[in-house]
Amino acid sequence: MLLDLLDQLGSFGRYNMVYLPIDFNTNAGFGYAFVNFTCAEHAEAFMGKMQGFREWIMPSDKVCEVMWSSAHQGLQAHVDRYRNSPVMREGMPDEFKPVIFVNGARAAFPPPTKKLRGPKTQR
Numbered sequence: 001m002l003l004d005l006l007d008q009l010g011s012f013g014r015y016n017m018v019y020l021p022i023d024f025n026t027n028a029g030f031g032y033a034f035v036n037f038t039c040a041e042h043a044e045a046f047m048g049k050m051q052g053f054r055e056w057i058m059p060s061d062k063v064c065e066v067m068w069s070s071a072h073q074g075l076q077a078h079v080d081r082y083r084n085s086p087v088m089r090e091g092m093p094d095e096f097k098p099v100i101f102v103n104g105a106r107a108a109f110p111p112p113t114k115k116l117r118g119p120k121t122q123r
Helices: 002-011 040-050 075-082
Strands: 015-019 034-037 099-102 105-107
Touching: 002 015, 002 040, 015 075, 034 040, 034 075
Parallel strands: none
Antiparallel strands: 015 034, 015 099, 099 105
């Protein structure tokens, strides 16, 4: 649904990485996502459309708040952050993983550079 929303709002081909963190225990999203745009102008245009957005497909009173990430900027920073993350381990459902796009088409995420641990879960 997130990818469809990005594309419906005119961002098809303008982003190259999307990650929607999901709670491994409940399979529910945490209520935020990371989207890396191919240039600052595309990001700013999208931010203008999404700030205050509330026309969700599923009924919700939530209002979108958009902000720049200070921790990671750029595709390579996101790849470096996630390629060795437990979320990328073999057997993890695909919908839990960050995805990369090239010209709007999904591309393979670069492989890990070390052995991956399992995710931390609370019991």
